[in-house]
Amino acid sequence: MADTYDRAVQQFEALIEAPLHARLATPAEYAKETGLPRSSVIRHTSSLEEMGLLDRDEKGTFLRGATAHKIGLKSQGWGALSAVIPPVLRQLRHRSQNTSFFGMVAQRMLHIGAFSTGRETRGNSVASLYQIDRLPKLSVGEAVQIALIDPNSDDGRGSQVLVTGLASEEQNQAVIGLMLPASGSGLSGLQEMLVSAAEMVKASGQPEKVGQSSKSSSFDPF
Amino acid sequence: MSKDGQSNIQRIGAILNSFDDVNTPQDSADIIRNLDLNRSTGFGLVRALTRSGWLERVDHGTLRLGQKAAELAFTPLEAPSVDAARRLSFKQSTRLSSHTQPELGLDPALTRLVDTSAYETKGPWRLGFANASTSNAWRRAMVSSIHYGQRVAKNKIDQIIMTNAKDDTDLQLAQIDELASQDIHLLLVSLVSVVDKRLSDKLAQLAASGLPIIAIDRRPEDRNSLVSFVTASDYRIGYVSALWLAEYLGGHGRVWMLSGVDGTSPALRRQHAALSTFSDFPGIRIEAVSHTDWTQDGGYQAVDRLLEATGSPPDGVWCDSGLQGLGSLSRLLELQGLPPAHTGGDLNGMYRLCLDNKVPMVALDYPASMGARAVQVAVDVLSGTPVPQRVEVPLTTIMPRGCETTSVKADIWAEMHVDWNRSDDAVLSQGAALSQSGFRR
Known part of the structure; x- marks a missing residue:
């Protein structure tokens, strides 16, 4: 009992x-x-x-909430990324209209972390875990298309996604990705966006002291 | 609930959150001691969490977060939209927008973290909020949201002392001094003016003395005095609304631009983004740029003057908010015929009026819920948790059915966003603070 x-x-x-x-x-x-x-x-x-x-x-x-997300990432050793992932995913979704996600790859399994649902792929529900074929080693600036297999789906069908690497630790790799619509249109534009977003996350680095950001010399659009 | 006032649910949350970013194993006794838990309760919870997979044992009796905790990473950033695809029946767009944006349109400050270890103190804390004004419904909704944030963090925040500068720079300078003299642990500020150097210098002086400062909604041009800036993307509001209007008009037509308060950072940035976007459409003629103080009367008077000066209504009115959009639309509805296409949301009344009169429109509500978000960031800062230099509350694109353009699509239809049971001045983007059925605390 x-x-x-x-x-x-x-x-x-x-x-x-x-x-x-x-x-x-x-x-x-x-x-x-x-x-x-x-x-x-x-x-x-x-x-x-x-x-x-x-x-x-x-x-x-x-x-x-953000603390739940952070605990989840901490458990895989990626806690430091928790604050920077959501704004990047939202922006990726806004620009592409595709569902954007953070993922953790280990032993041919993709664990989905935070995700933002885009209208182009709104029909594709997002599962927390997918099987994948071996993820190739990703070089800097490279995004690859892979197939996801939903282990809980009756027919084993999944989605096609585009992913790029953020970091890797031993057998564990952190990626960000975009769900692809069935039409597969606009792939090169999506690759460019994804790589640009990954660079943004990678550039986040260590926390800085207040006042260390550079002053803008002209009108700052943000 | 025990004598320490904590429930087991809270203790479980605290245990799971006690691990570092790389999940370094900890000894059970250390977890319990660091969290100041009763030993028998602490060990009981740790054992139950281990049995269920939230924690896992490593070497020498140490523990770390387990597989069940990994599942917490699965975090939808939007609430599930039950059968939203069917209800909205979106058409699949065949291509991405051809309109160019700078990179991802992403401010690097969103991913740049600030080390807040110097500000870590034991709570409960006293905050000051130097508010620019409460002169319109949005600003009052933002204050409500701050109160909501304070209620959520009631065990950590003792008091938030609020001042109202009534859009007067001199008054705000005096009020910031007054707040700083009241032993506050952190200053929240929404500035009267982005360009006033005295305000910027005052914030720089306080930051140099060690006071952490978070700006909400309106910041100084120089961000160096801020630990963080909590906002939504003014750039996106200006860009998307102007792009929609230009495309809706087929790239040709006369446009009047009605901005908010002259010299404030949101108004400047929205206007800058919109002007830059309109400049890509040679057939769009900007006939006038006016400021309206973000009031209904300001919008009404601006349009009244422009009608008198030009003799005829324009093809489109770009408003950076529905705060003045409501006034603009009210004046144009006094004329014969269908009013021109409008932009700007925020107020429930703007949606009601557009839908009632079939006025084509688009809006990106500037989230008043940023008030509560700023309080969350303040708690993080005073807890010593790193925070982003810039925190953006998400925006959604809202328009009536049938108003989508090649590049601008709806996240939600205005017909579903409007609240017919609320008053015109209800601000729909203030989150749980608005909800009458919200959980009482």
């Missing part, structure tokens, strides 16, 4: 998983999705939001 601590872990899992499956903006919706009492939902979502494990978007809908 589960003890108090096992039950707490199960509740934690339910609370942190729930926003992945449904749009939840009210205590009633959250309680229905998790099966937890409404009063517990109010108390726990409040504290999880404070810790950054949950977040809310412009409509008040719950999302997994």
